[in-house]
Amino acid sequence: MDDVTRIPVPGDRPYDVLVGRGLIEALPELAGGAVRAAILHAPPLKERAAAVADALSAAGIRPLPIEVPDAESGKSIDVAARCWDELGAAGFTRTDVVVGVGGGAVTDLAGFVAASWLRGVRWIPVSTSLLGMVDAAVGGKTGVNTAAGKNLVGAFHPPAGVLCDLGALETLPADDLVAGLAEVVKCGFIADPAILDLVEGDPAAAVDPRSPVLRELVERAIRVKAHVVGNDLRESGLREILNYGHTLAHAIEKNENYGWKHGHAVAVGVVYAGELSRLAGRLDDATAARHRRVVSLLGLPVSYPAGAWPDLLAAMRVDKKARADTLRFVVLDGLAKPGILAGPAEETLIEAYRAVSA
Template sequence: MSEVTRIPVGTDYDVLVGQGTTAHVAELLPTGVARVLLVHGEPLAGLAAPVLEALRGAGVEVHVAAVPDAEAAKTVEVAADLWGRMGRAGFTRSDAVVTVGGGSVTDLGGWAAAAWLRGVAVVHVPTTVLGMVDAAVGGKTGVNTAEGKNLVGAFHPPAGVLCDLEHLTSLPPADLSAGLAEVVKGGFIADPRILDVIESDGGGVQDPASAALREVIERKIAVKARVVAADLHESGLREILNYGHTLGHAIEHHSGYRMRHGEAVSIGMVYAAELAHRSGRIEADLLERHRYVLGLLGLPTSYSGADFEELLEALRRDKKTRGSMLRFVVLDGLAEPGRLEGPEESLLQEAFAALG
C-alpha cells in the first residue's frame, strides 16, 4: 500500500486517501460489527469484489446488494429494498452498511443506514472523483423524488471514508472531468491553490495516476472536512458548499438526470458568478476565470437546454429557499463566499441569458 493521507473530519472520523487501500476497509468499521450490507452499483461488481473479500477475511458476515446505476438508485423503492434485506438478515444496531460506488450509491447507502433502526454505522468506499471529494464526506444522505433532487434524506456522518485512488483508473474520462467540477468549486470558495494547479496542469489533473490529481482531491476533501466539522447540519457555514448547486440541481432535474452532476454544477457556478458580477460583488476577471478554469477541464460553461421559466419552479424548491425568498451562494471575492438573498427576477433572467 502506498503512503496514505489521513484527513480528519473534526473528531468524528477520518478520510483515508491513497492507492491500494481497499484491503483495509474492515479497519474502519466500529468494534463489534458482525454483519455488513455491502451496497454497490450494478456495473461495479468488479470493484466491490476486493471489498467483499477484505470484509469476509476479517470475519464479517456480508450481504451484497447491487443497485441501479447513477441517479436511478436514489429512490424510496430502492432504499426500501435495502431495508428489507437488512430486516431478513437480522441486522441490529451494532451492524453496518458499506458502500462502493459514486455519489449516488453513497447518498442511497448512507440514507439506508441513517434510517435503519434510526441509525447504524456506514463506511464509504467511493470509486469516483465526485464521491471522494464530495458525496462520501460530510454525512449528507438522501434520495430524489419527482419534485426534485435530494429533497428527502438525513444527516448521518460515516464511521470512515476510504478513497482508493486506483479506482479512478477505470473511471471514464468524462466522469472524471465531471467530478472535477466539485474540486473547482472548492478552489473558488476556499482554496485558490486548487485553481492554480488546474491552470498550470489542466491535462495532468485529468490523469488518474498524476500527483496533480491527488493534490487537488486531497485539498478539496480538506476544504469540505473543515466546513462540515464546523457545521454538520447546514445551519449556516455549510451552505457555501452549495456554490453552483442551486441552478445546477434545477438543470439536473429538468434533464431527467441525464446530465452529469458535475456538468450541471459547472454551469451553475458560471451562473452564480454572473449573478455576483451583475450585482456588483465581483469583478469581470473573476467571472471569466470561472469560464477559463472549467473550460480547461472540458466542462460546460453555457446552457440552452431550457427556458428560465422552466427552471424557476425547481429553483424555488431549493433547500436554501426560505419561504418564497430565493437564496444563492455567490462570491464577494476569490475564496470569499457570501449569500445573495431575494434577488430581483430580472437579475436572475439577465444572468441566465448570459449563459446562452
C-alpha cells in the same frame, strides 16, 4: 496501504478520510465489532464489491451484497425500501455496518439506508468516483431523490470513515473524471484558490488519474469540505457555501430528469454564480470571467438552452436553500470570500442566465 493521506473531519462524531491506493484493507478496522456488513453496489462495480466482501470475510464479518441500480436511478425510496427488506431478512442489528461501494449516488443511498435503519447504524463509503471522493462521500449528508426534486429526503449521518482509493480513478470513464472536477473547481473559488492555479497551470495533469496534480486537487478539495462540514454538520450556516453553483445546477438536473451528470450541471451553475455575483455588485469582472476560463480548460460545459429558463426558475423556487418564497444564492464577495445573496431581482437572475444560455 502505502502513502496514505489521512484527512480528519472534526465535529461531534469525528472521522478520517483516507486517500491513497489499496485502501480496502482498512475496512475491517472501521467495521470492527460488526457481525454483518451490507455491501451496496451498482452492477459495474461487482468485482470491487467482491473484493470488499473478501476483506470483510477474512476479518470474520459476514458480507451481504446488495446490487442496486446504477447512478441516480438507484437513489429512490423504492430502492431504499428494498435494501431495508434485505437488512430485515438478514437480521441486521444496530452493531452491524452498511458499506457503499461506488460513486456519489450509491454512497448517498447507502448512507440514507444506514441512517434510517434502526434509527442509525454505522456506514462506510468506499468511493470509486472523483465526484464521490471530493463531494458525496464526505460530510454525512445522505439522501434520495423524489419527484419533487433532488436530495429532498435524507438525513445527516456521518460515516465511520471514508475510503478514497485513487486506483479506482484509473478505470473511471474520462467523462466521469472530468465531471467530478467541477466540484473541485467550486472548492477553489469558495476557499482554496491554489486549486484554480493548479488547473490553469497544467489542465492535462488535472485530468490524468495517475498524476500527482490530480491527487493534490483531490486532497485540497477534501480538506475544504472537511473543514466546512466539521464546523457545520447540519447546514445551519457555513456549510451553505458548498452549494456554490448548485441552485441552478439542481434545477438543470431536474429539468433533464437527472440525465445530465451532476458535475456537468455544477459546471454551468458555477459559471452562472460567478456572473450573478458580478451583476449583484459583489465580484470583480476578472474573477467572474475566470469561472468560465477554468471550467472551459477542463472541457466542462458552460451553457444551457435559453428557452429552459422558466422551468429552471420554477425548480429553483423549491430548492432546499430557499427560505419561504425567497430565493437564496451563494455568491462571491471576492475570490475565496463566499456570501449569500437573498431575494435578487428577477431581472438580475435573467441577465446572469443570458451569460450561460446557448
